[in-house]
Amino acid sequence: MTIKFTDRGITRRRLLQGAAIAGIAAAAGPKYSLAAGGSVLRVRSYADIQNLDPAHRTGQPDGDVMNCIFASLAVYKAGDTWSWQPFAAKSIKQLDPTHVAFELHPGIMYSDGFGEMTADDAKFSFERMIDPKTKSEYVDDWAQLDHVEVKDKYSGVIVLKQAFAPLWNSTLPTDSAIILPQKAIEAAGGKFDTKPPCTSGPYRIKSWEPKTKLVLERNPDWKLTKPDFDEIHVMPIEDEKTAELGFEGGELDYTWTSVSSIPRYLKNPPAGAKFVRKPSLAYVWMGINQDFPQFKDIRVRQAIQYAVDRKAVVEAAYLGAAETSTGLIAPGLPGHRTKGLISHDVAKAKKLLKEAGLENGFTCTLAILNKAERLAAAQVVQANLAEVGITVQIEPHDSGTFWSLGSEKAGSSWKTLQLIIDRFSMEPDPSWATAWFTPEQIGVWNWERFNSKEFGDLHKKGLTELDPAKRATMYVKMQNLMEESGDYVFLTHEATGVLYSNKIVPALRPDGIPLLSRFKKA
């Protein structure tokens, strides 16, 4: 017996059966299939690509892909010490402090019919970076570029207005020295985002599903060193712990790990995997807003510097995976300080507070990014400062809020900002570390509002000083000035944990950043 609930001739049973079949069909709906066979490298990136234009790139995830699909004049060497090697260039040579000659490899072809890479393209690409119309965020990488002289089809000379020390450290081996054809850029309307008008590197983009996966495939027209893998699958996974689990589940061949996982993986890497710890260039510090009324007296700021037990802070936050730092500039770079000026001294902190008339203590806030290690660090700071009578209220913020706290353009929170634990990353030139703390950066990225003309002048001089020893002295002095201001407590450079399958041999920069096109099969 069938009870009809409608007069339309469709029973509910039939309707539900149809819905179920439609549901299963939708769930298993066709998408795409990966070609069978071939060698595939599966890597995790901490974010999806956002902008592959060398003039407007936004971060490392872009850089990882750009290194694969474009040819720059030079690239960083893989290994444990910072150095570079020519890439699109057959040779590069500094003729004098303001002239750099280069010769390109012949036969580097652009995709999409844009022909062969020439010195004219290099001239266009480098001069485009400083063209005000380009509005490049990376204009400072070529701050001293005057023009590029083209000698012949493959040769040219980079002419600088004055000597520029970062050129060899953080300009020529980076994405700022990528060479693109003028016709392609113009055809794209002067700039592009995630869809390059052409490519020229060892790989090319096969497919991209935003926020899902980017597939690179070997460029058949690439004539220089052939890459090992047929395809590279780049998966954007923001959460490091998820990436670690994905690796342990066999879904990835390479990933960065969280700093807190470093001790565990050092002791016991997953089966079939290798783990390395690389020193990071990043720097973490606690800043003190010197313009906040409570901290206008330098003795109060110095008291905080002496009260914080940096070793305990770093130990609590990174569980033994990272060392305390001596300043902004990491070991291995010119200007690294072997020792800081301030040591943990509670008695001295109390004495300074007494001299400032604050022996009964006071209350202040400590702003942090809501990450586990920052919270742990903040809690130790809170305990340290409680010892000298300062009550600290920890204020965790999500990244969207945090990164606007000290910006004068983003509201008024910079006025009430007091203590802050912050972290910046950098390229392997000391000027990258000091650039953010000049007087011009007050209210932009200089949130401590550290105001030293001497520091600003030294930063400018450091950019043009080519003598490594003299340059190192300048940067040591700059970090001394920062610490003497009472505005900074330098905490750590962190560390980078790299987990990879023993079936591959990764090519890594000294700071652990991957050079994907140079990864090899074991």
Place this chain on the structure above:
Amino acid sequence: MLTYAVKRLGLALAVVGAVIAVVFVMIYVIPGDPAAVALGPRASPALVAELRQRMGLDRPLPIQIVRFYGSVLSGHLGNDILSNESVLTIILGLMPHTLRLILGAMSWSILLGIPLGCLSAMRPGSIFDRITAVLSVSVIAVPAFVIAIYALLIFSIGLHWFPAIGAGEDPMDELYHLVLPSLAIGLGWVGYIARMLRASILDVQGENHVRTARAFGLSERKIVFDYVLRIAILPTLTVLGIGIGQMLSSAVFAEIVFARPGIGKLVYDAIITRNYPIVTGTVLVTTAFFVLVNLIADLFIAWLDPRVRYSLQR
């Protein structure tokens, strides 16, 4: 019936419009500068200011809302401030992943919840009923992200039975990747549906037509599945319609834990980075989807249940 459908549709549009206005106000008051995020730390203040102007962020809030409504009506949800991709394209690209996830979760909840509810109702007070009651309450009480993490640790990392991350490459692989995340979301609903259906069946079993069927000597199984369940399942359909919203929010956790692409993770990342076009676009689409599903559920019930239909006709 048509009047009812038109009224419900009007209400649905009003809800979507109101939600967008609320979201705009919320993102307006929270601190954070999307222009600074988009351009990165090396951008000069002048460049940031220029982008803010281009994005219309320097305009008063009411004007921003009106402009957004205008662009929605013209079928444009704006561009991602980071990649400059069309927001609609991004959402449409990711929506199928989330729909599959929710469909999978609903499948778990229906395939397990309905039989458990029926069997419990057929033997109320039995050991099976009691065990089902305890398990149902337990899985209802455990948040989806806890189930997701333990499922991942046990079945992916420990036993290597299922993949840990991603969404798969081909249809079968996608189904394989769907098992754990959909189970994590759907498990709570298994318990919920089982308990609700049990109560509903016991309620319907006392009605006259069921008593008549018993008097005719029909088997208990036939009575439950052919006469009781057809009526008792209607409230479950309503709840499943509302449950879509709950599943969408649970999908955020499942997509993060299993590193799956989807609109849940998309909106989470967008909020963190103050990617306002993505936030407003995604909220608009998910709200419209949620309202649409509930509208369909209501119309479906009105169509299926003669009592509702007759009440509307009156």
